[in-house]
Amino acid sequence: MSVLVNKDTRVVVSGITGNTGAFHTRQCLEYGTNIVAGVTPGKGGQIFDEKVPVFNTIAESVSKEGANACVIYVPPPFAADSIMEAIDAQVPLIICITEGIPVKDMAIVKSRLMQKGCKSRLIGPNCPGIITPGECKIGIMPGYIHKPGTVGVVSRSGTLTYEAVWQLTCLGYGQSTVIGIGGDPINGTSHLDAVKMFNDDPQTEAIVMIGEIGGNGEQIAAEWLKENCKKPTAAFIAGRTAPKGRRMGHAGAIVSGKSGGAEDKINALKSAGIAVAETPSVIGETLLKHWGKI
């Protein structure tokens, strides 16, 4: 068991013939991900790398190849449209890697996702993707730093997630699934959604939650964990030294007024019984201590 993706996941890549899409498709194929189709409007009928059939629409990839997960590498001005297309094709899982989508476009996407009868879950945008180590890698994360195991990891960041995963792997603890929910202010899957899934997943024995300044998604997840989850959880919050009112790289990483500050988040997590790592270099160690493994 794992969360959301496994060896049976059938992936379609939207933007497969672009530079980024092509590069990461090859990386994912090499990792063993079951990529069944690609989509680039106007290039339908081509075969990518003599392996993957390319279609004009996402709907075709679903009807002809049975795609049930769609990863999007389309450039920012067109990415929201691609997400809408995947929602329309009723793809159950949509992962949008693209960084820099206008917030307004995401607000419209979000209202579609919230609509009654919507069959899709969105991960991202502006995220590294999702990986169930040894089975399925969808996104831009380096595969080799992961190893199959029992720790569920959810994060708003890319390389900071690699840092945490690498620490776990080096300490001998693998991951059930690692979910990058992305650094944008409006996204498809929240920390709360991810920890609920980890709580329900029998393979996941412990959870690492990585957050940063901006918003209050970490606090909401912490409150839920306190009431509903017995699995040991460790966390790290980036941005203690970030100045107020500045956007720290990620569009969503901004302390506005009194909300979204690192200390508030850390206090909320601690009071929910979550072990908070003091520095980013002890995330793995903090989990293992809290878990009683060291």
Place this chain on the structure above:
Amino acid sequence: MNIHEYQAKELFKEFGVAIPAGCVAKSANEFDAAVASLGGDVIVVKSQIHAGGRGKGVFADGFQGGVKLVKRDEAPSIAAKMLGNTLITKQTGPAGKTVGAILFTEANDIQKEYYLSILMDRASGKVAIVASLAGGMDIEKVAEETPDQILTMLIDPDIGLQSFQVRKLGFFLGFGAKELMKQWTSIIKGLYRLFWEKDCSMVEVNPLILTVSGKIMALDAKVSFDDNALFRHPEIEALRDLHEEDPKETEAGKYGLNYIALDGNIACMVNGAGLAMSTMDIIKFFGGNPANFLDVGGGANEEAITQAFNILLKDKNVKGILVNIFGGIMRCDVIAAGVIAAVKNVGLTLPLVVRLEGTNVEKGRQMLADSGIKLTTADSLADAAEKIVKIVAAENK
């Protein structure tokens, strides 16, 4: 991206939002004509900078107040004291900001002040309109102390602002009378349309006023835009005032680097925003002070790394540099080549600590070791931060 008050008010006008009559001047010889274009015995003289707290601000030469209510014949001489001067407010930091333009407006007799803002509510993914009966005050303080003075309304982005919502907000603010409701409707609908059509991240009016003669208008205007959407608004991009931005940040943007200047002395160069923030945090944890946030992104090449070093070194406070790269897609040998080339090109003499991890790390480390350049390598993020903090502290003794 932020714009000046006078630019925001021009947008307000375009969208049918009532504002006091005003005229902007960017040089002293325009002052007389600007004042002459306005009516009334009293004129408001407003310094234009991208920061709040202007009224209570102090100029570098000791002149008090960046916003002044003066007799019309005094307006040009007061404006002359502000233009080109450096205004320091609680939001500018001690360096202050140079005033490059003056907005003159007619003065109005105020009956009551309100607060109004429109922004994206990240939790719901909807547009929020925040209206308060306590105008001219810090909205966060009002929210904390007298929350009943505030009404927040969420607007579904799919269908936009509805008339019943306009009425509900209007009645809350006391604009129930027919004539007032008519004015309120055109103001809030205009502001919402501006927010939506121009991809704003925030539109704030503090205060919105009701004049003694019964007119509702925006006395102040603050508008900021979603950087991600500027590609489809060249007319907004044209409003950018580069004097308001740190030249190092502007320069970094040209090379796809994300740089934010801070006030410490340890520069850092990292790939990824979350890891970059964490690197600042861990420098602080070990007792140092980060000089900047710098995310070189996932695709940085040798040239970008060289430019990044150039930008870091423009900050004269910098006493040491920490490079922290977790090579995923970005290979460590590429980074190492970039660091070596940059150090040689730039002629770096400051202490440098490099921590590499990830793809091709052995090759990268070997290249650094063989290069003959003076640097300290580190095995982990903690090790790297501790080393640079110690080195910088020792050199500054």
